[in-house]
Amino acid sequence: MQVRKRPLNKKEISKKEEDIIDIEQRSNSLTVHETKLKVDLTEYVEKHEFVFDAVLDEDVSNDEVYRETVEPVVPAIFNRTKATCFAYGQTGSGKTYTMRPLPLKASQDILRLMHHTYRNQGFQLFVSFFEIYGGKLFDLLNDRSKLCMREDGKQKVCIVGLQEYRVSDVETIKELIEKGSATRSTGTTGANEESSRSHAILQLAIKRRVDGNDSKPPRPVGKLSFIDLAGSERGADTTDNDKQTRIEGAEINKSLLALKECIRALDNDQTHIPFRGSKLTEVLRDSFIGDSRTVMISCISPSSGSCEHTLNTLRYADRVKSLSKGGNAKKDVPSAVPLRESSPSPLPSVVPSFSGSEMMNDITERRDFGWPKQQQYLKEQPTPTFADRMPKVKEGVEFRSLNGLYFKEKKSKGGTAPNIAEVPDIMYQQGIQPARKTKDSALDNNMGNSIAYPVRRAEPDEEDEHLNDLLQEEEDLVSAHRKQVEETLAILTEELNIIGEADQPGNQLDDYIARLSSILSQKAAGIVDLQSRLEQFQRRLNENSVLIYAQCP
Numbered sequence: 145m146q147v148r149k150r151p152l153n154k155k156e157i158s159k160k161e162e163d164i165i166d167i168e169q170r171s172n173s174l175t176v177h178e179t180k181l182k183v184d185l186t187e188y189v190e191k192h193e194f195v196f197d198a199v200l201d202e203d204v205s206n207d208e209v210y211r212e213t214v215e216p217v218v219p220a221i222f223n224r225t226k227a228t229c230f231a232y233g234q235t236g237s238g239k240t241y242t243m244r245p246l247p248l249k250a251s252q253d254i255l256r257l258m259h260h261t262y263r264n265q266g267f268q269l270f271v272s273f274f275e276i277y278g279g280k281l282f283d284l285l286n287d288r289s290k291l292c293m294r295e296d297g298k299q300k301v302c303i304v305g306l307q308e309y310r311v312s313d314v315e316t317i318k319e320l321i322e323k324g325s326a327t328r329s330t331g332t333t334g335a336n337e338e339s340s341r342s343h344a345i346l347q348l349a350i351k352r353r354v355d356g357n358d359s360k361p362p363r364p365v366g367k368l369s370f371i372d373l374a375g376s377e378r379g380a381d382t383t384d385n386d387k388q389t390r391i392e393g394a395e396i397n398k399s400l401l402a403l404k405e406c407i408r409a410l411d412n413d414q415t416h417i418p419f420r421g422s423k424l425t426e427v428l429r430d431s432f433i434g435d436s437r438t439v440m441i442s443c444i445s446p447s448s449g450s451c452e453h454t455l456n457t458l459r460y461a462d463r464v465k466s467l468s469k470g471g472n473a474k475k476d477v478p479s480a481v482p483l484r485e486s487s488p489s490p491l492p493s494v495v496p497s498f499s500g501s502e503m504m505n506d507i508t509e510r511r512d513f514g515w516p517k518q519q520q521y522l523k524e525q526p527t528p529t530f531a532d533r534m535p536k537v538k539e540g541v542e543f544r545s546l547n548g549l550y551f552k553e554k555k556s557k558g559g560t561a562p563n564i565a566e567v568p569d570i571m572y573q574q575g576i577q578p579a580r581k582t583k584d585s586a587l588d589n590n591m592g593n594s595i596a597y598p599v600r601r602a603e604p605d606e607e608d609e610h611l612n613d614l615l616q617e618e619e620d621l622v623s624a625h626r627k628q629v630e631e632t633l634a635i636l637t638e639e640l641n642i643i644g645e646a647d648q649p650g651n652q653l654d655d656y657i658a659r660l661s662s663i664l665s666q667k668a669a670g671i672v673d674l675q676s677r678l679e680q681f682q683r684r685l686n687e688n689s690v691l692i693y694a695q696c697p
């Protein structure tokens with residue numbers, strides 16, 4: 145999980161907006177300074193701290209971003225791995241700027257490997273580029289022709305009609321990428337005139353000739369997917385835009401939530417992965433199962449005017465990061481493709497014959513920006529602003545955060561230090577067991593939340609289980625809430641329809657009354673259901689003597 149901050153742009157500078165993000169590259173931490181108002185209308189600054197695998201400031205070049213994110217996974221796609229690189233963030237935060245150069249750079253490295261390390265081994269490179277717009281698929285390399293997605297008997301996803309181009313030189317790839325990017329749907333919002341409303345997916349597939357035979361279709365080996373996600377705030381961006389934009393926003397939100405849930409389910413080794421939650425996750429199904437790796441780059445704007453969106457992006461990233469650390473990492477590693485010849489590697493991280501775990505170590509040892517061995521540390525005490533808002537705490541109790549929530553923990557008698565996570569992040573790779581598993585892998589430094597969980601010092605396993613239970617219940621509540629909101633949106637559409645019909649001359653009053661009555665019952669039932677879930681969760685918090693603070697100062 146990487147975070148990239150872009151520089152302030154001219155518009156923000158002219159509006160005298162300030163840079164509110166401080167980056168501490170050495171510790172991979174980042175602080176958001178949020179200006180808030182007290183009840184007496186005096187201003188104060190609340191600090192929110194986050195720690196990620198790498199935090200890249202505005203001076204970091206696209207070349208460096210490539211080196212830190214995608215370059216290390218390129219060799220693995222010759223080894224049956226499917227790697228996916230996402231850019232996430234609000235409109236105008238730099239997702240496209242970050243993503244656009246990556247496929248070309250990766251193609252250069254892939255071709256170099258094909259022409260050197262894996263020469264004469266029958267590998268071929270294919271490029272495809274499509275977008276998901278309003279839940280539908282369009283081929284960006286074929287005049288935006290509509291595509292349809294099918295699943296074969298083995299639940300393998302197939303995008304019918306998608307043009308794949310076999311490429312063997314960088315120039316052709318460049319042309320294809322430019323063509324696809326120009327075709328991509330764009331719209332206009334206040335934040336970014338060239339704002340993307342679609343998810344763009346560019347795939348570089350490695351295939352291999354069967355028995356050196358060109359008449360048979362080549363066999364897929366590995367894949368590298370680049371996903372420039374639509375602006376993360378689009379679902380909320382309803383004021384300036386029309387109905388179409390709102391529908392797009394709802395679809396975008398749905399896919400981002402589904403993406404998070406799939407990552408969570410994969411990480412927990414669940415047998416049921418909710419791929420069907422959205423078109424995006426359905427399409428990505430085969431990139432997530434088997435030997436897969438995920439790189440997520442969260443893009444943020446530095447400006448004070450984007451503070452809320454920035455915090456949302458960082459919380460999403462933090463959530464995904466925590467989820468990816470919490471589960472059962474699978475141990476199965478890809479076996480290396482047999483090599484007939486090996487020449488000196490043109491890439492620093494290319495190892496001609498390696499096991500997945502060896503390669504993972506290679507990746508996790510790197511220290512320039514990311515993957516330090518001991519990067520997830522705990523704050524002994526919260527920032528003064530946060531502490532000011534805390535009630536008095538008994539001696540020997542300290543506060544720690546649980547996936548963005550705070551809980552307090554009794555210090556053990558001997559005053560032992562908290563369990564500090566010493567595990568390299570495994571977001572980078574679904575499926576490799578970390579060398580040392582953290583006891584508090586869900587812990588982080590997100591300072592901006594207001595629920596405190598007291599946790600009895602228990603046996604480590606018991607404690608983990610306890611935290612996981614609370615986390616799970618919180619997740620369930622949020623899922624139920626989301627479902628209720630989705631249902632409410634559907635009900636609102638229905639209401640607008642019946643109001644429209646009622647306005648027509650000669651309307652059927654009986655029909656209107658009956659439908660309105662049914663709608664109101666549905667709404668009431670939804671609220672009652674959510675209320676009872678909320679009360680149940682509050683009871684659980686109370687049972688555990690959880691303290692809840694008001695969000696306001």
Ligand SMILES: Nc1ncnc2c1ncn2[C@@H]1O[C@H](COP(=O)(O)OP(=O)(O)OP(=O)(O)O)[C@@H](O)[C@H]1O
Binds near residue numbers: 150234241242338373
């Ligand atoms: N790290 C950076 N350094 C310099 N300029 C940047 C950087 N990141 C973004 N920009 C500039 O900011 C503007 C918005 O960036 P970009 O289009 O990549 O945003 P986006 O997140 O893809 O937006 P959308 O979701 O609307 O597509 C562009 O003009 C881009 O050149």
